[in-house]
Amino acid sequence: MKLTRKQKELGAKFWIYLAALVVSVICVFPFYNAVLTSLRTGQDLFLTSYLPTTFHWDNYVNALVENGVGLSLLNSFIVATVTVGVCLLVSITAAFALARVRFRGRKYILFTILCVSMFPQVAVLSGMFELVRFLGLYDSIGALILSYTTFSLPFTVWVLTTFMRSLPVELEEAAIVDGAGLWVIISKVFAPIMGPSLVTTGLLAFIGAWNEFMFALTFIISTENRTVPVAIGLLQGASQYELPWGNIMAASVVVTVPIIVLVLIFQKRIVSGLTAGAVKG
Amino acid sequence: MAQLTLDKLNKRYGESAQVIKSIDLQVNSGEFIVIVGPSGCGKSTLLRMIAGLEDISGGGMYIDGAYVNDDTPSERGIGMVFQSYALYPHMNVYENMAFGLRLAKLPADEIARRVEESARILQLEPLLKRKPKDLSGGQRQRVAIGRAIAREPKLFLFDEPLSNLDAALRVQMRMEIAALHRRLGSTIIYVTHDQVEAMTLAQRIVVLNRGNIEQVGTPLELYDHPANEFVAQFIGSPKMNLMPATLLTAGATESVVRLWNGKELTVPIPTPASAEGTKVKLGIRPEHIEWGSVADAPYLADVLFVEHMGNETYHYLDSGNLGEPWVVRNPHRSAVAPGDTVGYLLPPEHCHLFDDSGKSFERRGGGAVAMRVPGMDAPAISFAEPMRTNVIH
Ligand SMILES: Nc1ncnc2c1ncn2[C@@H]1O[C@H](COP(=O)(O)OP(=O)(O)OP(=O)(O)O)[C@@H](O)[C@H]1O
Ligand SMILES: [Mg+2]
Numbered sequence: 001m002k003l004t005r006k007q008k009e010l011g012a013k014f015w016i017y018l019a020a021l022v023v024s025v026i027c028v029f030p031f032y033n034a035v036l037t038s039l040r041t042g043q044d045l046f047l048t049s050y051l052p053t054t055f056h057w058d059n060y061v062n063a064l065v066e067n068g069v070g071l072s073l074l075n076s077f078i079v080a081t082v083t084v085g086v087c088l089l090v091s092i093t094a095a096f097a098l099a100r101v102r103f104r105g106r107k108y109i110l111f112t113i114l115c116v117s118m119f120p121q122v123a124v125l126s127g128m129f130e131l132v133r134f135l136g137l138y139d140s141i142g143a144l145i146l147s148y149t150t151f152s153l154p155f156t157v158w159v160l161t162t163f164m165r166s167l168p169v170e171l172e173e174a175a176i177v178d179g180a181g182l183w184v185i186i187s188k189v190f191a192p193i194m195g196p197s198l199v200t201t202g203l204l205a206f207i208g209a210w211n212e213f214m215f216a217l218t219f220i221i222s223t224e225n226r227t228v229p230v231a232i233g234l235l236q237g238a239s240q241y242e243l244p245w246g247n248i249m250a251a252s253v254v255v256t257v258p259i260i261v262l263v264l265i266f267q268k269r270i271v272s273g274l275t276a277g278a279v280k281g
Numbered sequence: 282m283a284q285l286t287l288d289k290l291n292k293r294y295g296e297s298a299q300v301i302k303s304i305d306l307q308v309n310s311g312e313f314i315v316i317v318g319p320s321g322c323g324k325s326t327l328l329r330m331i332a333g334l335e336d337i338s339g340g341g342m343y344i345d346g347a348y349v350n351d352d353t354p355s356e357r358g359i360g361m362v363f364q365s366y367a368l369y370p371h372m373n374v375y376e377n378m379a380f381g382l383r384l385a386k387l388p389a390d391e392i393a394r395r396v397e398e399s400a401r402i403l404q405l406e407p408l409l410k411r412k413p414k415d416l417s418g419g420q421r422q423r424v425a426i427g428r429a430i431a432r433e434p435k436l437f438l439f440d441e442p443l444s445n446l447d448a449a450l451r452v453q454m455r456m457e458i459a460a461l462h463r464r465l466g467s468t469i470i471y472v473t474h475d476q477v478e479a480m481t482l483a484q485r486i487v488v489l490n491r492g493n494i495e496q497v498g499t500p501l502e503l504y505d506h507p508a509n510e511f512v513a514q515f516i517g518s519p520k521m522n523l524m525p526a527t528l529l530t531a532g533a534t535e536s537v538v539r540l541w542n543g544k545e546l547t548v549p550i551p552t553p554a555s556a557e558g559t560k561v562k563l564g565i566r567p568e569h570i571e572w573g574s575v576a577d578a579p580y581l582a583d584v585l586f587v588e589h590m591g592n593e594t595y596h597y598l599d600s601g602n603l604g605e606p607w608v609v610r611n612p613h614r615s616a617v618a619p620g621d622t623v624g625y626l627l628p629p630e631h632c633h634l635f636d637d638s639g640k641s642f643e644r645r646g647g648g649a650v651a652m653r654v655p656g657m658d659a660p661a662i663s664f665a666e667p668m669r670t671n672v673i674h
Contacts, residue, residue, distance in 0.1 A: 170367035173334050178381030178432070179355030188380075192371040 031256065038249035045245050059250035063235070069251045071224060072231035076255075079141050079227055080209040083148040084202045087156055090149070092198070095160035096186055100172065110161065117154030121214055132219055143219040144227065148212060152205035163197045164190060199269045207259055228255045283358070283435035283468050284310045285331065289340035292326055292492075300326050302492040303340065313462050313469045315479040317515070318489035324472045325440055327489065331470060332438050333357050344435060355385070360429030361438040364445065366421045368413040374400075374424050375409040378431045399430040402461070419450045426458075430465070439471040443478065455481060476516055480504075488512050510639040513564050519595060519608040521564045521633070528634075531557040534645075536634065538563060542601060544579055548629045550642050561642075562635040567595065567610035569631035578624025582607070586619045598623070 003011070037045060041056045064070040097103075098110055128147050137143040167190065175185045191198065213229045220226055226234075232251045235244055263270070285308040292301035300323045308314050316324050329335040331342065333354035342349050349357050368377050375396055382392040400406050403423045413421055422442060429437060442458075443451045459482055462469055473479055479486050480500045488495040488503065488511070496508040500516075507513035507521075514520045529545065530537040531552040538561060539545050546563070575581065582598040585606050594615040597606040609625065617623060634642040 168365055168367065170363045170365050171369070174361070174363060174367040174369075174428075175380075176334065177332065177354045177359065177361045178428075179353075179384045180380075184384065189369060193369075195371075 031253075034249045034252050034256075037245060038253050041246055056246075059246035060254070062244075063247040063251040064254065067231070067235055067247060067251075068223060068226075069228065069231050069235075069254070072226045072228045073254065075141055075225060076210055076227040076229075077258075079144045079148065080206045082145050083152065083209040084206045086145065086149050087152045087205045088198055088202050091153055091156040091160050091201070092186060092191060092194070094153075094157050095164045096182075096190065098157070098161045099164035100169075110158070113154045113157055117151075117158070121151070125214065125218060128215070129218065138219060139221050139225060141220070141225055141227075144209070144212075144216055147215045147219070148205070148209040152201075152208055156201040156205060159197055159201050160194065163194055167193060196269045199266050203262060203266055203270065206262065210255075210259060282310050282466060283345050284308065285436060285468065285470070286343040286346075287331075287340070288343070290327075290330065290337060290342060291339045292323070292330055292335065293338040300492050301330065301338075304492075304494055306487065306494065306497065308468060308470065311466050311468055313471065313482060313484045314487060315471045315473060315483035315485075316487045316489055317473055317476055317479040319515070320474060322489045323492045324474070324489055328438055328440050328470065328472045331436070332359050332361050334361075355381075358435040359438055360432045360434030360436070362422075362425045362429050362440070362442045364441045366413070366425040366445075368421060368424055368428075370413050373410050373412050374405060374416075374427075377413070377424055378428045381428070381432050395431045395433065399427040402430065402464070403427045403457075418446050419454060422446065422454060423457075426461070430461075435468065437467055437469040439469065441473055442471075443473070444475070451478075458482060476518060480516070486516075488515060490515075506644060507633065507641055509641055510562065510564070510635050513633060513635070513641065517566055519567050519610065521566050522570070522600075522607045523562050523564050523635070524600065524607075526561050526563045528552060528556050528559055528561045531555075536642075538634070542580070546627060546629060546632070548632045548634060550632070550634045550644050552634065552642050556636060556642075560637050562639075563627075564633035564635060565627055565631055567608040568612070569628060570607070570609045571626045571628055572609075573624040573626045575622060575624040578626055580627070581622055581624050584617055584619050584621045584623060587615065587617060589614070596623075598625075 033050075036050070036052060038059050039052060039055050039057075040047065041054070041058055044054055047053060064073070098106060128150075132138050132143040132146065135142075135146070137146060171189065171193075172185055175189045180189065211229060212227075213233065216227045216230045217233070220230065223231075228251070232248055232255065235248050235251065285306075287304050287306040290301060290304040290306075291299065293299045304327065316327065318324050326335060330337050333349075333352060333356075337350050344357060354361070369380060372380065378396045378399060379392050382395060387395075396409075397406075400409055403426060405420070405423055405427055408416060408420060408424070413424065416424065422445075425442070439458075443454050446454060455478060458471075462482075471478075471482060483500055485497060485499055486503055487497050490511055495515075496503060496512045498506070503512055503516045507516065510523065514523070524541055526538040526540050526546075528536060529539050531554045533551050535547055535549045536552040537545055537547050540563065548563070573579070582600060585597045585599050587597070588595040593613065594611040594617075596609040596611070596615065596617055598609060600607045633644065636642065
């Protein structure tokens with residue numbers, strides 16, 4: 001049987017939608033399962049049904065208030081926000097220098113920065129530990145801000161430098177003629193134009209800092225300074241042998257929501273940020 | 282409005298490349314100066330040095346008598362219009378024009394007054410709320426000029442402001458810039474490689490070549506009395522015909538040269554006795570060559586090809602192993618076809634003479650040459666014709 005053009009198109013569409021569906025299910029299922037579990041208590045936790053059965057908010061209250069995840073949430077928020085702020089400030093000025101100021105060895109610096117970002121975390125853990133101790137930041141969120149900033153900087157600097165290179169030099173010169181100094185050029189001319197890439201890289205830095213576990217576990221010992229991922233990982237059950245699944249899932253959901261909200265808010269700008277270098281707007 | 286003096290200005294990149302070589306120039310208050318020259322001759326570099334965007338390697342620069350070498354662009358009080366417009370893409374037209382004024386901390390009502398004033402001059406009022414991406418090329422260029430005007434600079438600098446526009450728009454913007462200069466009376470330095478822009482806009486033209494000034498003068502001075510071969514060939518389009526010759530007899534009022542074909546020609550150009558017997562070059566502009574009958578004209582040539590421009594016709598003649606064909610320009614239609622043999626005359630009063638090094642022998646009688654031949658082939662008229670927006674690259 002020969003298919004008409006229309007039927008062929010329909011067939012193609014079917015496969016596309018099917019693929020999209022499979023991908024979506026795979027991506028969303030873990031989160032869905034977390035939400036589901038977080039609303040169950042007691043023996044319900046081990047039900048295999050994939051539909052909501054009960055709605056218990058106890059897990060949330062338990063996790064946030066009694067287990068101190070609420071405080072960790074605040075810590076995480078401070079750490080991630082400060083990290084993003086410092087990271088963007090340092091990288092936009094560094095990007096300006098790397099993209100616009102001529103100096104010896106500029107190429108090598110940029111290359112080194114890229115190389116540094118390839119090291120796995122474990123490799124620098126002990127070195128970072130020494131550094132943190134030396135600076136007297138051990139067991140404070142300062143240690144995390146320092147290490148997360150160090151880790152986000154290479155990528156951010158790289159992206160911003162590439163983007164800034166694509167901006168015409170005459171733009172900067174026009175600002176100089178208008179009487180703008182270095183800081184005004186960066187903050188009033190370049191930063192607004194680079195808005196999308198700032199949002200994209202900032203968001204990635206935020207997510208990185210928000211989810212990081214290893215440094216957070218190593219550099220912080222006191223409960224009140226913990227960030228969320230560690231707090232969740234160390235949640236204790238009633239007895240040594242019980243894992244408080246309900247609480248863990250509730251806390252996990254709470255941790256994920258801010259990221260989802262952020263991504264939704266900046267969705268448009270992320271997409272334009274990712275393509276900004278490729279197509280000249 | 283300001284006076285600008287350049288005193289032995291030079292620019293060096295690194296150790297070797299000297300891009301600007303000892304430039305002396307005096308720009309008078311309110312003057313419209315156009316800098317022309319071939320690509321890479323250092324026009325932009327010179328302009329950027331004046332603007333303060335490029336360091337000055339040597340020599341002095343003075344605005345109204347004050348030494349400004351070490352001043353920033355805004356301290357020098359210049360306004361600059363860039364080739365690529367360089368508008369701030371995230372600001373609307375009003376903000377683009379107000380940006381510099383805000384940085385200068387002017388009072389808000391003064392800023393509003395100046396922006397509105399320059400918007401009115403350039404007819405930008407309906408566009409004030411638009412972003413640059415929603416403007417056409419010509420409108421963007423006007424905003425760029427408006428931004429410079431709003432700063433009320435002492436000195437306007439333009440770097441090839443029209444080269445991104447299409448031909449028709451270029452003619453229109455050219456007239457707008459000329460009108461603007463009449464209206465503001467400001468000192469303008471304008472860089473272009475388009476000699477039509479130079480001829481039509483300039484009060485004085487500066488011809489730059491390899492970082493040197495070849496000649497400074499009014500458009501007609503350069504056209505009628507080029508200081509050397511370079512200027513003679515750079516100004517005017519099609520360019521001046523040059524032919525090798527030998528100076529037979531030098532004289533205080535006229536000289537005799539022997540042309541490449543053995544014929545002798547007496548031209549009313551004084552030459553020093555020391556030049557007698559040396560190799561010279563005879564130059565004549567395409568519109569000055571006259572037709573003669575094949576029977577008794579002193580020179581004959583084959584027509585290689587003919588270009589019909591509608592309002593005029595260019596004939597390319599085989600001048601007999603001289604390398605380049607000669608160009609003859611007719612101010613009307615022509616029945617001459619490729620392959621024809623034609624006779625022609627070289628009117629001595631229109632001839633130019635250059636010595637072996639390319640320097641011209643001074644012709645007598647000021648602009649008399651242009652005056653004596655009124656009508657169609659006077660340079661001022663033919664340059665005004667928009668058909669001939671001829672760009673030299
Ligand atoms: N940073 C630099 N280092 C070395 N040489 C340079 C530099 N910038 C420009 N030059 C050289 O200086 C010369 C003059 O450049 P400039 O841009 O002034 O030319 P221009 O007359 O404006 O040419 P165009 O008509 O093509 O714009 C060129 O030969 C160029 O190669
Ligand atoms: Mg240039």
